[in-house]
Amino acid sequence: MSSSSVLTDDSRLSRADQAWLRIEAFLNLISGIVIFALVMLACYNVVARKLFNAPVPGYVDWTEQFMATFAFLGLAYCQREGGHIRMDIVVGQLRRCALWLAEWLSILFMLFLTTALIYGAWFHFDRSFDWNAPLFSTDSSIDIALPLWPAKLLVPFSLAILWVRLVLQLWGFGRALRFDPERPVAVPLIEDAAALANKEAKTVEGANG
Amino acid sequence: MDNLIDMRALLDGVDIFELSLWLSGALVILVLIGVRVAFATAFIGFLGLCLFFMQRQGFDQGLVTAMKLAGQIPHSKSTTYALSLIPTFILIGYLAYYAGLTRYLFEAAKRWVGWLPGGLGVATVFATAGFAAVSGASVATSAVFARIAIPEMLRLNYDKRFAAGVVAAGGTLASLIPPSAILVIYAIIVEQSVGKLLLAGFIPGIVSALIYGGLVVGLARLRPNLGPPVSGFTWGERFAALPGALPILLVVFIIVYSIYFGWATPTEAGALGAFVVLAMALWQGLKWGQLRGALMEAAKLTVMIFTMIWGVLIYVRFLGFARLPDVFAGWIGGLEFSPYVILLCILLVYVILGMFMDAIGMLILTLPVTFPAIIALNGGPDVTRADSAFGMTSEECAIWFGIIVVKMAELCLITPPIGLNCFVVAGVAQDSKIPISVQDVFRGATPFFGADVATVAVLIAFPGIVLWLPGLL
Numbered sequence: 001m002s003s004s005s006v007l008t009d010d011s012r013l014s015r016a017d018q019a020w021l022r023i024e025a026f027l028n029l030i031s032g033i034v035i036f037a038l039v040m041l042a043c044y045n046v047v048a049r050k051l052f053n054a055p056v057p058g059y060v061d062w063t064e065q066f067m068a069t070f071a072f073l074g075l076a077y078c079q080r081e082g083g084h085i086r087m088d089i090v091v092g093q094l095r096r097c098a099l100w101l102a103e104w105l106s107i108l109f110m111l112f113l114t115t116a117l118i119y120g121a122w123f124h125f126d127r128s129f130d131w132n133a134p135l136f137s138t139d140s141s142i143d144i145a146l147p148l149w150p151a152k153l154l155v156p157f158s159l160a161i162l163w164v165r166l167v168l169q170l171w172g173f174g175r176a177l178r179f180d181p182e183r184p185v186a187v188p189l190i191e192d193a194a195a196l197a198n199k200e201a202k203t204v205e206g207a208n209g
Numbered sequence: 210m211d212n213l214i215d216m217r218a219l220l221d222g223v224d225i226f227e228l229s230l231w232l233s234g235a236l237v238i239l240v241l242i243g244v245r246v247a248f249a250t251a252f253i254g255f256l257g258l259c260l261f262f263m264q265r266q267g268f269d270q271g272l273v274t275a276m277k278l279a280g281q282i283p284h285s286k287s288t289t290y291a292l293s294l295i296p297t298f299i300l301i302g303y304l305a306y307y308a309g310l311t312r313y314l315f316e317a318a319k320r321w322v323g324w325l326p327g328g329l330g331v332a333t334v335f336a337t338a339g340f341a342a343v344s345g346a347s348v349a350t351s352a353v354f355a356r357i358a359i360p361e362m363l364r365l366n367y368d369k370r371f372a373a374g375v376v377a378a379g380g381t382l383a384s385l386i387p388p389s390a391i392l393v394i395y396a397i398i399v400e401q402s403v404g405k406l407l408l409a410g411f412i413p414g415i416v417s418a419l420i421y422g423g424l425v426v427g428l429a430r431l432r433p434n435l436g437p438p439v440s441g442f443t444w445g446e447r448f449a450a451l452p453g454a455l456p457i458l459l460v461v462f463i464i465v466y467s468i469y470f471g472w473a474t475p476t477e478a479g480a481l482g483a484f485v486v487l488a489m490a491l492w493q494g495l496k497w498g499q500l501r502g503a504l505m506e507a508a509k510l511t512v513m514i515f516t517m518i519w520g521v522l523i524y525v526r527f528l529g530f531a532r533l534p535d536v537f538a539g540w541i542g543g544l545e546f547s548p549y550v551i552l553l554c555i556l557l558v559y560v561i562l563g564m565f566m567d568a569i570g571m572l573i574l575t576l577p578v579t580f581p582a583i584i585a586l587n588g589g590p591d592v593t594r595a596d597s598a599f600g601m602t603s604e605e606c607a608i609w610f611g612i613i614v615v616k617m618a619e620l621c622l623i624t625p626p627i628g629l630n631c632f633v634v635a636g637v638a639q640d641s642k643i644p645i646s647v648q649d650v651f652r653g654a655t656p657f658f659g660a661d662v663a664t665v666a667v668l669i670a671f672p673g674i675v676l677w678l679p680g681l682l
Contacts, residue, residue: 029505031512032508035299036504038297039297039300039484039487040480042479042481043477046477046480046481063290064288064293068284068288070296070511070515071292073508074508074509077509077512078512078513083510084245085513085567085569086244086245087566090241106239106245110244112252113251116255117251120276120277121283122280123277124284152284155283
């Protein structure tokens with residue numbers, strides 16, 4: 001229900017889409033690497049605690065601070081790939097202009113919300129940041145006093161990346177609405193169940209091959 | 210500063226509770242027209258906060274307060290240690306593909322239980338249960354077993370509807386057997402112990418798999434043309450098939466054992482599980498490109514789930530100001546009907562919603578309102594077992610309801626009109642020599658739907674099945 005595909009061509013919009021995708025994919029990869037690193041850290045912590053009675057100092061603090069990476073950095077990538085869950089039973093029935101209009105409005109709602117959240121999340125960051133304080137920090141974690149501002153800064157940063165993606169999609173659906181092409185570029189398209197199934201199976205089969 | 214619009218005058222006398230009802234209706238419309246669920250909930254929550262504060266502080270100040278309040282929720286709610294479990298479970302799922310566990314599991318299950326009536330069907334049930342447990346993704350599980358199990362069943366002249374139904378239904382077993390990401394999400398939203406919920410899912414998950422297995426045997430006995438047994442495997446061959454399937458048992462064992470004995474936190478248990486599957490995948494020749502692919506997919510799914518969580522919590526914050534959950538809980542608690550009748554009505558709503566919605570989306574949207582209502586129905590947050598409606602404390606009630614509601618959510622993957630598992634199985638089976646339509650899959654899955662309803666009834670009638678294991682903690 002949340003999977004989709006994005007078409008490309010030589011247009012300025014599509015080139016912008018693909019350039020931005022490179023940034024988004026890079027950020028998403030960082031997020032994946034952090035997940036991997038935290039898995040390793042947790043394994044090490046169990047072994048060190050159980051076998052050597054020497055757990056990683058501030059393990060929970062480190063985990064919590066790095067969680068912001070995988071909680072937010074992939075936001076825009078997920079939106080580009082159509083990964084955020086939605087219910088497409090109604091929009092799936094729409095065709096051409098009606099569909100592009102519904103999608104355009106849907107992105108507009110998201111853009112409005114994202115703009116407001118960037119402002120709010122920036123304030124949340126700003127309250128824990130001070131140029132004159134040690135480590136620029138006015139707020140720190142409970143156990144080993146890690147500064148909280150880097151994790152808080154990731155939120156408005158990731159939302160800003162998402163904001164640009166939403167503008168691109170608004171442009172994409174707007175263009176589709178105006179020219180009504182058969183296959184619009186740079187926007188996630190709804191896939192039918194059969195295509196979705198084959199994609200799922202291919203991912204898994206490739207792994208087993 | 211002058212206000213852009215005199216919102217105080219405009220909103221004067223507007224009841225915020227009534228407003229929350231209208232906005233919840235608007236949320237349903239947004240979700241229906243295809244706005245991403247996480248953003249639809251956050252948008253409505255933010256809009257509600259705006260109106261709430263504008264009514265008190267005017268347009269400008271109200272808007273700023275709402276933005277500041279909503280803007281701090283993503284960070285403050287996402288960076289709590291309990292949530293760090295989610296990516297570890299997701300990573301286990303993606304690495305499990307690369308570890309090649311599916312074929313090993315199916316082969317092992319075939320050699321061990323293939324001799325039963327409808328043997329390949331039983332093997333499929335147990336293999337899907339095992340793989341679904343680690344992959345946590347019902348749809349993907351059905352997709353992959355549609356490729357592995359259905360052709361083999363068709364080759365042995367199994368009934369095509371039966372074969373497709375088993376695969377579609379088998380995928381739904383993912384939700385209860387640990388590691389289950391959906392149970393973690395439930396635990397976070399209703400603020401209950403993640404470890405207890407994971408343990409609570411274990412026995413009902415195994416029971417569900419056994420009921421499915423029993424159903425396949427029963428059906429094949431009644432109508433032998435559904436599928437013949439597969440026999441002729443020696444004990445040596447059976448044991449030879451075990452090592453490949455072992456990592457899955459090991460992952461489930463590590464998670465249940467370490468949480469049960471307090472040996473590790475749930476996150477650490479999940480991480481150890483991921484490590485085992487990674488080792489297996491490396492042994493299978495996992496390449497950097499594949500690991501990169503798994504990390505990219507895991508990160509994408511993780512951010513999707515986190516976005517849903519903070520999105521709904523913005524909405525919940527507004528509902529809290531509007532007292533909607535309290536009022537709804539009070540209303541439910543004051544109804545004259547038997548608590549069991551009300552519980553059944555709530556579950557019926559989930560069945561209907563589940564026909565159209567994704568399981569995680571459905572739970573996230575509804576739990577902020579239904580969960581307090583269930584607790585109120587049981588007698589409130591501080592009720593003793595003796596005074597409660599369901600004969601359990603509020604914590605036990607939260608765990609019990611969680612298992613039931615998650616089972617209900619998964620059950621909807623095989624109900625028409627959009628039971629996703631059935632579409633996926635039909636989609637994959639298009640490539641096989643014998644075409645299988647979506648209707649065939651839905652028909653094939655119908656007995657399993659019946660079995661699931663019976664399972665839910667048993668869990669409601671005997672809460673001990675759910676509560677025994679977490680009660681030992």
